[in-house]
Amino acid sequence: MLSKGAAQAMKDTKHKKAKKAKGSLRVGLVAADPLRILGLQTIFPDGGPVEVVPLSVPGALDASGVSLILIDSACTDHIFELLATFRRTRPRFRLIVLGLEEDHDHIQRIIGAGAKGYLAHSAKESEIRMAIDVVQDGSVWAPRKVLARLLESTSAGAETPAGPAKAPKFTQRELEVLRLLAAGHPNPAIGRELGIDVATVKKHVGNLMRKVGVDNRIALSVQAVNQKMFLGR
Template sequence: MTQDKKSVGDLRVGLVAADPMRILGLQTIFSQSEGEGGPVEIVPLSVPGALDASGVSLILIDSGCTDHIFELLATFQRTRPRLRVIVIGLEEDHEHIQRIIGAGAKGYLAQSANEREVRLAIEVVQDGSVWAPRKVLARLLESTSAEASRVKPAGELKFTLRELEVLRLLVAGHPNRVIGQELGIDLTTVKKHVGKLMRKVGVDNRIALSVEAVNHKLLSKRT
């Protein structure tokens, strides 16, 4: 089957950063890149501009540009709840990153992240998942008792071979584009498989699906 033509290269990504060199660096790297996903358009924004920005798919925020990152995330949650936000920071402590994600960010990147990591983070977040260290994701899932109570008993679950192939790649952290490339299916088909997997397991997001797959060894299940 043919691949969906839309890729990360079709995205306009807003960037809120105090360092002009960071802005220029990302713009240069992505505009000249010929790697997977094609060039990404980086749109420099101020904090007020980010709150009103239209035409951008998500926002990257350098936490160094503000001393009030949590207040800023709360403002985004209140005024633009559907806009996806990825925070870039120096902090490596898992509890701090967990607070960032808990405050509404859909991803956290270290300032040392390379182009490939930034691309993957953008794609994973665009696919509806969260980009953060796996330990952080597991803690977030464990802290959501209501979510855990809806998960179906592992013994009741049965998957097709194709669903297991999709689940394996999802657990490995691959975005939909890569899953489609690996399996030779288009993005619409990938999304349908992921949606069906979530319904079978009894979760409503990809992170919960991945963690449950690991915790309950779901990759060994068959129809």
């Protein structure tokens, strides 16, 4: 039988774990290679802001408590069929594919099939962390050339809305946000860099999209780079 002090200590430990779990982002991981699983768990240890939850292919479709799933394409010969199944049955899940391929055409197919991000097996820890932040923010993580292609294919054949007669004018703060956004930084990182909260960052991003005449962050960042908008007017 536990002493009163030991019982209280155990209760406090459970409370702390529950509190940490409540505030952490649970990321599912579908991978067959134990080293891949261990590597991700090393990057995101227990008790941190991100909790890695190993999943099987069928188990991932019924996963609860996760909104983002990393899928190692090496664990299946049918990655496109798997992405199609997620897209059809679990559209709320944000998916990031891990793979050996670094060919832009292949990555574009992965994103086009429903993934919100693609990471090469050789990706650094900083890239993995940033990709998760960006995708969790609701944007897409992929090489800029792939994003530009996707943007072009999405807008191809669509009528171009009449834009403003003059080039958009940005405030100094909007230009600062735009530079960081174009560099691929997610909202929390932009907020930390500029000393503002995430809600304010989102407000600036919304204003930027309205001024540029686009309806998503991908189009905004691609146009910002292509037209060098962050250099000011």
